Amino acid sequence: MSIVEEQRGPAPAPAAGNPRQRRLAGLACLVALLAAAAVLSLVVGARSLTPAEVWQGLFGEPGTDQRLTEITLIVQTLRVPRTVLAVVAGIALGMAGALIQGHTRNPIADTGLLGVNSGASFAVVLAVYLFGLQNPVQYLWFAFLGAGAAGVVVFGLSSLGRGAGNPLTLVLAGQGVTIFLTAMTGAIALADKQALDVLRFFNAGSVQGVGYDVIGLAAVFVAAGVVLALFNLPAINLLNLGDDVARGLGVNIALGRTIGVVAVTLLAGAATAACGPIAFLGLMVAHIARWLTGPDYRFLVPYAGLLGALVLLVADITGRLVVRPAELQAGIVIALIGAPFFAALVWLGKFRQA
Amino acid sequence: MSAQMHPGVRVGGWSWVWRPWIALVTVLLAAATFLVFCVSISVGDFTIELTAVVKTLVGQGERVDEFVIMDLRMPRALVGLIAGLALGISGALTQSIARNPLASPDVLGITSGASATAVFVVTASGGAAIGGSLGLPAAALLGGLLTGFLVYFLAWKKGIDGFRLILIGVSVNAAMQALTTWLLALADIRDVARAQAWLVGSLNARSWTEVWTSLWLAAALVLVVLFVSFQLKPMHFGDDVAAGLGVRHSAVRAVLLLCAVLLASVAVSAAGPVPFIALVAPQIAMRLQRSPVPPLVASGLFGAVLLISSDLIARTVLPGGLPVGIVTAIIGGPFLVYLLVRANLKRSA
Numbered sequence: 001m002s003i004v005e006e007q008r009g010p011a012p013a014p015a016a017g018n019p020r021q022r023r024l025a026g027l028a029c030l031v032a033l034l035a036a037a038a039v040l041s042l043v044v045g046a047r048s049l050t051p052a053e054v055w056q057g058l059f060g061e062p063g064t065d066q067r068l069t070e071i072t073l074i075v076q077t078l079r080v081p082r083t084v085l086a087v088v089a090g091i092a093l094g095m096a097g098a099l100i101q102g103h104t105r106n107p108i109a110d111t112g113l114l115g116v117n118s119g120a121s122f123a124v125v126l127a128v129y130l131f132g133l134q135n136p137v138q139y140l141w142f143a144f145l146g147a148g149a150a151g152v153v154v155f156g157l158s159s160l161g162r163g164a165g166n167p168l169t170l171v172l173a174g175q176g177v178t179i180f181l182t183a184m185t186g187a188i189a190l191a192d193k194q195a196l197d198v199l200r201f202f203n204a205g206s207v208q209g210v211g212y213d214v215i216g217l218a219a220v221f222v223a224a225g226v227v228l229a230l231f232n233l234p235a236i237n238l239l240n241l242g243d244d245v246a247r248g249l250g251v252n253i254a255l256g257r258t259i260g261v262v263a264v265t266l267l268a269g270a271a272t273a274a275c276g277p278i279a280f281l282g283l284m285v286a287h288i289a290r291w292l293t294g295p296d297y298r299f300l301v302p303y304a305g306l307l308g309a310l311v312l313l314v315a316d317i318t319g320r321l322v323v324r325p326a327e328l329q330a331g332i333v334i335a336l337i338g339a340p341f342f343a344a345l346v347w348l349g350k351f352r353q354a
Numbered sequence: 355m356s357a358q359m360h361p362g363v364r365v366g367g368w369s370w371v372w373r374p375w376i377a378l379v380t381v382l383l384a385a386a387t388f389l390v391f392c393v394s395i396s397v398g399d400f401t402i403e404l405t406a407v408v409k410t411l412v413g414q415g416e417r418v419d420e421f422v423i424m425d426l427r428m429p430r431a432l433v434g435l436i437a438g439l440a441l442g443i444s445g446a447l448t449q450s451i452a453r454n455p456l457a458s459p460d461v462l463g464i465t466s467g468a469s470a471t472a473v474f475v476v477t478a479s480g481g482a483a484i485g486g487s488l489g490l491p492a493a494a495l496l497g498g499l500l501t502g503f504l505v506y507f508l509a510w511k512k513g514i515d516g517f518r519l520i521l522i523g524v525s526v527n528a529a530m531q532a533l534t535t536w537l538l539a540l541a542d543i544r545d546v547a548r549a550q551a552w553l554v555g556s557l558n559a560r561s562w563t564e565v566w567t568s569l570w571l572a573a574a575l576v577l578v579v580l581f582v583s584f585q586l587k588p589m590h591f592g593d594d595v596a597a598g599l600g601v602r603h604s605a606v607r608a609v610l611l612l613c614a615v616l617l618a619s620v621a622v623s624a625a626g627p628v629p630f631i632a633l634v635a636p637q638i639a640m641r642l643q644r645s646p647v648p649p650l651v652a653s654g655l656f657g658a659v660l661l662i663s664s665d666l667i668a669r670t671v672l673p674g675g676l677p678v679g680i681v682t683a684i685i686g687g688p689f690l691v692y693l694l695v696r697a698n699l700k701r702s703a
Contacts, residue, residue: 106454106456107454107517107520107521108454108456108457108461108520108521108524109456110524157691157694157695158694158698160695160698160699168455169694169698171455171456172455172637172690172691172694173691173694173695175456175633175634175687175690176634176687176688176689176690176691176694177687177691178687179629179630179633179634179683179686179687179690180683180684180687180688180691181687182629182683183629183679183680183681183682183683183684183687184680184684186550186553186554186679186680186683187676187680187684189550190547190550190551190554190676190677190680193543193547196543196546196547196550197543197546200535200538200539200546201539203535204535204536204539280524280525280528283524284525287521328536329539331532331535332532332535332536332539334532335528335529335531335532336529336532336533336536338525338528339525339526339528339529339532340525340529342521342525343508343521343522343525343526346509346518346521346522346525347508347509347511347518347522349511349518351521
């Protein structure tokens, strides 16, 4: 490490300040932006509310006033759940995207890579086909199961033998399982129109209409994933120096990769189950975070998480506004507006190889 | 790290290294392609003996067989052969150029662009155009080509760089997929079912007109690819080494990428967006051939074997006439996983 320090010696300009402080300040900025977006998310919708009305809706005494009861209903059962879910799922997808790119060293690795997206879709379609479930509250539990099972299978397959050390094996095993599950999903959707109908809305990806019980469960998984991910960050930095160097510096490579993959599965699985496959979000914010922070994963991953929450929240708000009084699903907004923006940044050369 | 030496061969201005294993695998794959092609023709409502099929193919069959084979079964098998070859080669080219095993025409957005256009045609016209055999394939071909050019145009900045190319491709792909999802979410459920039937890919009810169009296009493209491809190998060492070895790398990359886009578009317009062949075939061919990079010919042949045999299984073994795209994925996915697991276990033993 001392060699690196010496080379860096004369480089930093005095105006740049301490990069660590700068990154922490950026983190604080992101939190502030996220809070602002959350407030906006409570205010904006098919029926616009003033901040004062939102405040009443959140904390007001349940009175006899018809209008107030209505506002309370809108705020507490519609606006708050989707805002909370957008933040939770956004953090999860953003962090998972950054982690999976760090572990696979592949710039197009996304959160669907471990099979969680196709697992969730397959389970949803299967539940509709077998049990005729129509209510999202019922089939979302299957989405959890499917995402988890697919993640476990992919991880198990890739760690047979000596695979745990090889990111390429993980990537390709994930693709193999995804291929298989997507085909099964397609087969069921072709046979059963009801399943197809549910699938086309689940696949769009939306944070709307999910109850507190599902959000609570997702939040538990996401919290566990976040803890594991944060614990994993120093190891990723070392693993990216190459396996040999990492081993020489005392990193337990198999353990590091295992924790990383488990974290990704928890984060991406929970988020996907609750709001559908929005894989592009993780990929996009991981690159933007790397552009903002540089390659240090201790900052990159938290940045990606906050950016993910911000982007998902803004996309959800945009989706409510563009086709009022109907809504455009957040997943579609992210891809249709986010993709050109992302492509522009790529073209400007803002991103570096993972 | 095999220590054995492979002899070099020189004929006139051409020279290559004689590697028996690679040659053997390629010959075996070609034989397998021919075999499944013949079996696919022989199996149907009534079975024609394999010997009779071969006889008819060389022009010495009986009148009845000739009618059934040439008019009814041949177009389907040929479309499978052409689309499989095109997808396999297209996948090998994209994976080589992007130097990324995940890159494929699917990831670059070509397939999803073709799908978005086709779904638009189906949902906008209320299914009127789907009756015509030309409307949908033409729309898909156009959509695939336009998306391919869009990706290339957006990724161009004083040349094409693999990293920029796939990131742009991924974002265009995401946008096109979202467009498709949106169109499906807006549409009438009957149109959605019709679109879904096209989206999984199928070889049903093909005619000779479709065969000829895609055959000429694909043959011309494959010729160009094979002619240029000897310059591809040095490019795996990176642009600087390739330039040092006398390869005009940006020109070669442009031509090959264009061919990959065109091949994928031809395949999608002929057989629908049959998924995963372009991704899986090069990776499997690579492992069969023990080659460090995706091999072009073997990938194409394996793609054809995979597509035709999936169609065969879809028609015969499985009930309910599942479309070939689904069977491809159900076979291709686990086979890829099997090869990976076997390689891992062998290495650790």
